[in-house]
Amino acid sequence: MKTVVCPKYGPPEVLQIQEAEEPAPRESELLIEVKATTVTSADARVRTMRMPSPAFRLIGRLALGVFGPRQRVLGTELAGVVKAVGANVSSFRSGDSVVAVVGIRFGAHAELVCVPESSPVVRVPANLTHEEAVAIPFGAFTALYYLRDLARVEPGQRVLVVGASGAVGVAAVQLAGFFGAHVTGVCSAANVERVRSLGASRVIDYTAEDFTQDAAEYDVVFDTVGATSFVRCKRTLKPNGQFLAAVLTLTEFRQMLWTLLVGGKRVKGGVTPEKRADLEFLMTLAAAGHIKPVIDRRYTMREIVAAHRRVDSGRKVGSVVVTVGEPRV
Ligand SMILES: NC(=O)c1ccc[n+]([C@@H]2O[C@H](COP(=O)([O-])OP(=O)(O)OC[C@H]3O[C@@H](n4cnc5c(N)ncnc54)[C@H](OP(=O)(O)O)[C@@H]3O)[C@@H](O)[C@H]2O)c1
Incomplete structure (x- = not known):
């Protein structure tokens, strides 16, 4: 499967599309075929190691990796279709359309991603596309x-x-x-x-x-x-x-x-917790039209450098969405 790898801190051009082994779901995990993901300000912050103050840069490097991100595949959220489930998974099955937040564990910029059933992962409402659903959580x-x-x-x-x-x-x-x-x-x-x-x-x-x-x-x-x-x-x-x-x-x-x-x-202020109940709540609001996804621009995975450049501009409106695995709609 294809992944976007960030081997070192730097400009968008450091990003590379690389082949990786397909992950297999553990007993309580879902394997998701990713259809859409986003490039968020958090992805850009990690890629650049641009922190609000020098002290945070030091803490950031200690926490995320000294010379480059320890988690080399960025991406905090994804939407797609469940491809397989582990033996202990009871609330999802193959074919379900889901949106998931992996947060600061990252790893969403890939064609296939495993997430625990207990993590923030919920069904995509019938009236939203994968691109629309993934534009909401961050x-x-x-x-x-x-x-x-x-x-x-x-x-x-x-x-x-x-x-x-x-x-x-x-x-x-x-x-x-x-x-x-x-x-x-x-x-x-x-x-x-x-x-x-x-x-x-x-x-x-x-x-x-x-x-x-x-x-x-x-x-x-x-x-x-x-x-x-x-x-x-x-x-x-x-x-x-x-x-x-x-x-x-x-x-x-x-x-x-x-x-x-x-x-x-x-x-x-504080660090936002990522709770499954909140994702459920937000998708319910989106399904009812109380909140609308706002998509700035769409990019394909091959256009990941341009997607990061757009986020770096500081001018995006809502979310930058990256379609994965199939041509842009
Ligand atoms: N504490 C937490 O847990 C947490 C969680 C998530 C994000 N964050 C932080 O929240 C920040 C915002 O993230 P984001 O993804 O929403 O940012 P973003 O989408 O990249 O913000 C871009 C927007 O900011 C506007 N903007 C730029 N300068 C402005 C100004 N002087 N006054 C008003 N608007 C201005 C731009 O509009 P114009 O082009 O019109 O200026 C643009 O639409 C990030 O720094 C991120 O690290 C914190």
Whole structure:
């Protein structure tokens, strides 16, 4: 089978398509024939070893591999068809259409992938294609964790999403709306209509307007791309407002601790957990049309270098999808 291998840290050109032995499912695993996967900002971050601060780069290399990724096949999510199941698998069978998140174990950029039955793997809703289903988890897992678990967004609250056109941003706009919040999105002029179509009642073009100037406006400011800071947003937060930081540097860690101790306006962030129940929930929302997949561009596996380049540009809208095993639709 074909895999995309990242033998060392570097630009997209380090990636190579290589043949590998077909994996065989263990007793409690599913073997999935991958039809679609994504290149996420996490894949690009690992490939480049570009971390939010030098200290994180050191930790990153220790955790992920000193000279190159220890897991040489990147890819955090996939959708495809179950090809075989281990003897102990009871909830899936061959032919099922599934979407799965392998997260920081990586390995999804391959034609065949084994995942444990107990991991985040669920059926693809009948009204979604593999490409649409796989475009959802990375951004939506993060948005769900931040908005539901960290901020506990409630109906009627005012939520500002900075980076509203990225993978996390498009999910955050839609999920905040689903939770009944009044959503404002921040993006560049080119993406204003797209963000509005996802349910934002107000969209601010960051190239033309400074969203930090409206006093005591928001219950939650969710910076999905590390474009602003707690200090800049303090004025626009309500007295007990929350600043959510998807990109964490040592500054946010210090602010998280400090604001936890002193109370008032809080800074929150963390590492998104990948839970099967959350994937089930997100696919139920997608099946019902409450959240829509947003696909930036589609690439074939042979175009993986171009797919990474697109992610590196920092301009993608939603998810970059890679079709696997068959021609692009
Ligand atoms: N904490 C966690 O567990 C966790 C989990 C997942 C991801 N993350 C982090 O979340 C970050 C975002 O990931 P992502 O995949 O959503 O990013 P992404 O899709 O690559 O973000 C690209 C988008 O950011 C927008 N953007 C760039 N600069 C901006 C600015 N100054 N203001 C507003 N929007 C701007 C771009 O729109 P324009 O072209 O219009 O500027 C583009 O649409 C990553 O750094 C990732 O590491 C954290």
